[in-house]
Amino acid sequence: MRYRRCGNSGILLPEISLGLWHNFGSADSRERCRALVGRALELGICHFDLADNYGPPPGAAESCFGELLQKEFAGHRDEMFIATKAGHLMWPGPYGDWGSKKHLIAGLNQSLRRLKLDYVDVFYHHRPDPETPIEETVSALEQIVRSGKALYIGLSKYPPRQFHRACTLLKEAGIPCLLHQFRYNMLDRDAEKGMLPATAEQKVGAVVFSPLAQGQLTGKYLSGILPADSRAARSDSVFLDAEKVKSNAEAVAKLNKQAYEAGIPLTQYALAWLLNKQEISSVLIGARTVEQLEECAKAAELSINTSE
Ligand SMILES: NC(=O)c1ccc[n+]([C@@H]2O[C@H](COP(=O)([O-])OP(=O)(O)OC[C@H]3O[C@@H](n4cnc5c(N)ncnc54)[C@H](OP(=O)(O)O)[C@@H]3O)[C@@H](O)[C@H]2O)c1
Numbered sequence: 001m002r003y004r005r006c007g008n009s010g011i012l013l014p015e016i017s018l019g020l021w022h023n024f025g026s027a028d029s030r031e032r033c034r035a036l037v038g039r040a041l042e043l044g045i046c047h048f049d050l051a052d053n054y055g056p057p058p059g060a061a062e063s064c065f066g067e068l069l070q071k072e073f074a075g076h077r078d079e080m081f082i083a084t085k086a087g088h089l090m091w092p093g094p095y096g097d098w099g100s101k102k103h104l105i106a107g108l109n110q111s112l113r114r115l116k117l118d119y120v121d122v123f124y125h126h127r128p129d130p131e132t133p134i135e136e137t138v139s140a141l142e143q144i145v146r147s148g149k150a151l152y153i154g155l156s157k158y159p160p161r162q163f164h165r166a167c168t169l170l171k172e173a174g175i176p177c178l179l180h181q182f183r184y185n186m187l188d189r190d191a192e193k194g195m196l197p198a199t200a201e202q203k204v205g206a207v208v209f210s211p212l213a214q215g216q217l218t219g220k221y222l223s224g225i226l227p228a229d230s231r232a233a234r235s236d237s238v239f240l241d242a243e244k245v246k247s248n249a250e251a252v253a254k255l256n257k258q259a260y261e262a263g264i265p266l267t268q269y270a271l272a273w274l275l276n277k278q279e280i281s282s283v284l285i286g287a288r289t290v291e292q293l294e295e296c297a298k299a300a301e302l303s304i305n306t307s308e
Contacts, residue, residue, distance in 0.1 A: 001044025006205025087126030099129030123150035271299030
């Protein structure tokens with residue numbers, strides 16, 4: 001595995017990282033989760049991306065990972081870079097969501113209990129809050145680092161203007177933003193118009209998620225919504241369904257042909273296409289099986305010739 005420096009920092013991340021948004025919920029096999037984390041470590045994929053709401057149900061992915069850490073991988077803590085986030089709905093009432101100091105401090109405390117950790121390596125504000133003053137959110141993030149509960153701070157899905165403002169305030173507070181997370185893949189290139197250049201300008205590491213458009217860029221749906229346990233077929237996967245797959249089918253078929261002509265399977269082609277961009281620090285995949293993880297890791301060994 002190759003590692004890339006995150007912006008202007010001391011941190012290196014693997015080119016391919018493992019996210020636990022899906023596949024680590026309470027209905028997923030514990031044995032499969034253990035195998036995924038173990039194989040990731042063997043492959044040099046030492047960066048694990050969580051959030052308080054990952055599951056389902058919310059909290060389940062952190063509980064699963066925390067149990068694995070304690071029972072199986074405790075001796076490997078310092079080899080790992082563990083991320084979590086808060087800012088999406090977690091509990092009822094006015095404090096269970098968004099970006100207030102009350103929500104972020106309580107959210108991280110709950111995450112640490114589920115993860116059975118004293119600190120995470122990076123804590124993200126999961127999404128910008130249109131109503132809480134950014135100064136309050138930044139003050140919460142500062143308090144979190146000063147209290148030792150996170151080593152670094154990240155932001156997620158911040159549009160460029162809010163991202164620049166938050167970065168300025170974080171720098172003034174003496175805790176520069178380490179990472180910015182946003183969606184970027186061959187089907188969704190919006191980031192090129194704003195988040196990607198903004199992140200590079202701030203010398204912050206870019207961590208891009210859904211690089212396979214939740215599996216669509218593997219070509220697996222070109223002949224229907226299969227297999228039955230794939231994300232588009234699962235009822236607990238609310239952001240990918242047959243309609244969305246259908247609307248992208250033509251574009252995926254075109255990319256599949258492009259990858260075929262380059263002699264590379266579409267999955268690896270789509271990941272290598274992202275890794276071609278030096279502004280990106282790490283590509284965050286969401287493998288469901290060890291075989292998928294291994295195939296994705298191969299993309300880090302490729303270089304493809306494309307100027308697009
Ligand atoms: N900050 C945010 O708001 C945010 C939002 C979304 C995601 N994320 C992070 O990004 C991570 C990755 O997102 P994602 O899960 O959408 O990524 P993704 O890699 O685009 O999609 C993962 C899905 O693709 C399929 N897949 C992966 N490798 C494959 C392979 N080699 N062959 C065939 N199918 C393969 C699997 O689908 P099947 O299950 O169908 O097999 C897997 O569940 C998340 O876990 C999370 O950590 C962050």
